Amino acid sequence: MATPLYRTVIDTIVERIASGELPSGTMLPSETQLGAELGVSQGTARKALMELEQSGLVQRAQGRGTFVTVRTPETSLFNFFRLRHPDGTLEGPQLDRETVTRRSATDTERADLHGSPEDVIEIERVRSIGGQPVTHEMSVIPAAMFPGIAERQPLPNTLYVFYQQAYSVIIVRADERLGAIGAPEASAKALGLDAGTPVMDVRRRAVDVLERVVELRRSINRTDALDYFVSLS
Amino acid sequence: MATPLYRTVIDTIVERIASGELPSGTMLPSETQLGAELGVSQGTARKALMELEQSGLVQRAQGRGTFVTVRTPETSLFNFFRLRHPDGTLEGPQLDRETVTRRSATDTERADLHGSPEDVIEIERVRSIGGQPVTHEMSVIPAAMFPGIAERQPLPNTLYVFYQQAYSVIIVRADERLGAIGAPEASAKALGLDAGTPVMDVRRRAVDVLERVVELRRSINRTDALDYFVSLS
DNA sequence: GAGTGGTCTAGACCACTTT
DNA sequence: AAGTGGTCTAGACCACTCC
Numbered sequence: 001m002a003t004p005l006y007r008t009v010i011d012t013i014v015e016r017i018a019s020g021e022l023p024s025g026t027m028l029p030s031e032t033q034l035g036a037e038l039g040v041s042q043g044t045a046r047k048a049l050m051e052l053e054q055s056g057l058v059q060r061a062q063g064r065g066t067f068v069t070v071r072t073p074e075t076s077l078f079n080f081f082r083l084r085h086p087d088g089t090l091e092g093p094q095l096d097r098e099t100v101t102r103r104s105a106t107d108t109e110r111a112d113l114h115g116s117p118e119d120v121i122e123i124e125r126v127r128s129i130g131g132q133p134v135t136h137e138m139s140v141i142p143a144a145m146f147p148g149i150a151e152r153q154p155l156p157n158t159l160y161v162f163y164q165q166a167y168s169v170i171i172v173r174a175d176e177r178l179g180a181i182g183a184p185e186a187s188a189k190a191l192g193l194d195a196g197t198p199v200m201d202v203r204r205r206a207v208d209v210l211e212r213v214v215e216l217r218r219s220i221n222r223t224d225a226l227d228y229f230v231s232l233s
Numbered sequence: 234m235a236t237p238l239y240r241t242v243i244d245t246i247v248e249r250i251a252s253g254e255l256p257s258g259t260m261l262p263s264e265t266q267l268g269a270e271l272g273v274s275q276g277t278a279r280k281a282l283m284e285l286e287q288s289g290l291v292q293r294a295q296g297r298g299t300f301v302t303v304r305t306p307e308t309s310l311f312n313f314f315r316l317r318h319p320d321g322t323l324e325g326p327q328l329d330r331e332t333v334t335r336r337s338a339t340d341t342e343r344a345d346l347h348g349s350p351e352d353v354i355e356i357e358r359v360r361s362i363g364g365q366p367v368t369h370e371m372s373v374i375p376a377a378m379f380p381g382i383a384e385r386q387p388l389p390n391t392l393y394v395f396y397q398q399a400y401s402v403i404i405v406r407a408d409e410r411l412g413a414i415g416a417p418e419a420s421a422k423a424l425g426l427d428a429g430t431p432v433m434d435v436r437r438r439a440v441d442v443l444e445r446v447v448e449l450r451r452s453i454n455r456t457d458a459l460d461y462f463v464s465l466s
Numbered sequence: 467g468a469g470t471g472g473t474c475t476a477g478a479c480c481a482c483t484t485t
Numbered sequence: 486a487a488g489t490g491g492t493c494t495a496g497a498c499c500a501c502t503c504c
Contacts, residue, residue: 004492030470041494046471056466062471063501080465086410173466177319179456180413180431198413198431203460223412227436230463232313233289233406237473263489274475279490295490296482 005040009048012038017057017068018209020168028058028066056172057209071170073158080160080174083134083226093127093135095157097190100124100150102143109140112205114212117142121149123159126190134226136187137219145169145214160206163214170209177203178228187220200228238273242281245271250290250301251442253401261291261299289405290442304403306391313393313407316367316459326360326368328390330423333357333383335376342373345438347445350375354382356392359423367459369420370452378402378447393439396447403442410436411461420453433461 016022028049029037035045049066052058060066077092084090105113105120113120123139139159141149146167149155156162163169182196193199200223206215221228249255261282262270268278282299285291293299310325317323338346338353346353356372372392374382379400382388389395396402415429426432433456439448454461 006492032470043495044493047492049471060471061502063469063503065470065502082465084410173464175462175464177460177462178411178433179460180433180454181456182431198415200411200413200433221413223414227410227412229408229410230465231406231408232315232463239473265489276476277474280473282490293490294483296484296488298483298489 006044006048006051009034009038009040009045010051013048013052014057014209018168018170022068024068024164025070026068028068030065057170071161071164073156073161076158076160080171082228082230083129083221083223084229085225086227088229091129092157093129095125095154096128096133097126098123098154100153100155102150105140105142109216112213112216113140113142114214115142115144117144119143121146123155129226132222132225133191134222135219136190136221137217139215139217141215159215169214171206171214172209174204174206176205183220191220191222193222199223202228239277239280239284242267242271242273242278243284246281246285247290247442251401251403255301257301257397258303259301261301263298290403304394304397306389306394309391309393313404315461315463316362316454316456317462318458319460321462324362325390326362328387329359329361329366331356331358331387333386333388335383338373338375342449345446345449346373346375347447348375348377350377352376354379356388362459365455365458366424367455368452369423369454370450372448372450374448392448402447404439404447405442407437407439409438416453424453424455426455432456435461 013022013028022028028034031042031046031049034049035042038045049058049060053060057069058066059069073092078090081090081093101122102119103122105117109120110116120140121143125137126133127135127137160171163171179201180198181201183191183193183199185195187199188195188197191199200221202219202221204217204219205213206217208214246255246261255261261267264275264279264282267282268275271278282291282293286293290302291299292302306325311323314323314326334355335352336355338350342353343349353373354376358370359366360368360370393404396404412434413431414434416424416426416432418428420432421428421430424432433454435452435454437450437452438446439450441447
């Protein structure tokens with residue numbers, strides 16, 4: 001029993017989802033059907049489906065079935081956009097300005113990103129909430145993984161939904177490193193602040209379902225009217 | 234089947250742990266024994282134990298058994314102390330200064346803390362890493378839940394381990410709200426900074442295994458040499 | 467009523483740890 | 486060798502959704 005049966009069932013389904021064979025929203029076979037198809041018992045298929053639900057890749061509902069998780073702008077924001085009003089409510093940010101450029105990767109980008117890309121796409125954005133610019137973010141992705149993206153401006157508000165729909169790249173996790181700094185000049189200008197005003201500096205590495213580092217993102221955030229919410233356990 | 238059997242098994246065990254009947258490190262009955270004791274099958278007892286492991290309350294190891302999770306200063310820091318060196322390594326902070334006072338709760342403290350306490354204990358600490366003060370934190374807990382704590386100074390480095398060992402209060406989750414601010418005068422002084430230097434302001438609500446808000450904590454952190462690490466999913 | 471996931475049982479065998 | 490958790494099976498019944 002080197003690798004458990006349910007593990008291979010999970011891998012099979014993950015592969016089908018990552019390849020686009022099972023697009024967002026598709027209904028999966030029932031526990032019984034899946035077990036029959038893959039030659040395992042219903043209980044083993046069930047265990048695999050439950051782990052997939054836990055990881056967020058599928059959603060299950062009694063009486064309805066199992067479905068590939070649909071990532072909407074709302075759910076994506078809820079998971080990966082952490083700025084909230086002090087009472088905890090989330091207000092979707094508006095896109096103010098966007099610049100997309102292709103350039104060669106820096107050494108650290110080449111070292112960090114999946115596939116050591118020669119070229120990357122840099123997406124610079126300013127987003128605002130309630131008419132107030134709050135975030136200045138710079139995202140960097142491998143050019144080869146996202147062909148033609150530079151010609152598709154303006155890009156949708158939530159990039160991760162777009163990555164999934166247009167490129168079958170499913171972001172499932174993001175590791176962030178936060179710090180407080182004085183606003184750099186460019187960000188200060190974009191956010192309407194004096195240079196040196198305390199802002200939150202966030203460096204993110206976004207990882208997809210195949211554990212590939214797909215995006216590096218740095219954002220400078222105003223936190224005078226909003227808070228960055230996080231839960232530890 | 235209003236409440237599933239495994240749910241009542243879970244609740245039974247949680248109660249035994251929270252009451253101190255099963256202290257940290259104790260071995261639990263095996264799946265078979267537990268099932269026999271509570272009148273359920275081995276599979277149902279197993280499901281309960283697996284959920285308890287997932288929630289972090291117990292740890293299981295093949296061939297050894299199931300044990301109430303031992304919270305050491307190391308594991309507690311790993312979970313709830315997020316400041317790391319840029320390469321991700323964690324260095325335990327030293328306790329520089331500590332002040333413990335009893336006072337009446339403010340209105341917001343009374344509203345937020347479990348049991349609307351009349352009196353609270355305030356623990357003010359300065360902690361340093363590598364000889365450099367990095368954190369100025371103020372923790373507030375209900376006085377009635379922690380009798381005699383004011384007379385036990387100096388308190389151990391990791392408060393949550395102490396809460397559990399001395400009072401059977403098991404912190405399992407902490408919700409934090411972060412922001413960047415200019416260092417307030419008192420914190421600037423404690424951290425050896427000029428007032429107004431950008432620092433990270435963290436407001437925490439710590440919740441125990443019975444979902445009670447047990448502690449409010451505000452900390453001011455230097456993030457020039459360290460980063461605050463967090464993972465989103 | 468048919469089909470789905472959710473719960474529960476009983477039993478088997480394997481892998482691992484400890485004595 | 487004994488005892489533990491880990492995997493897997495087969496079958497049953499319940500609760501829910503949808504037609």
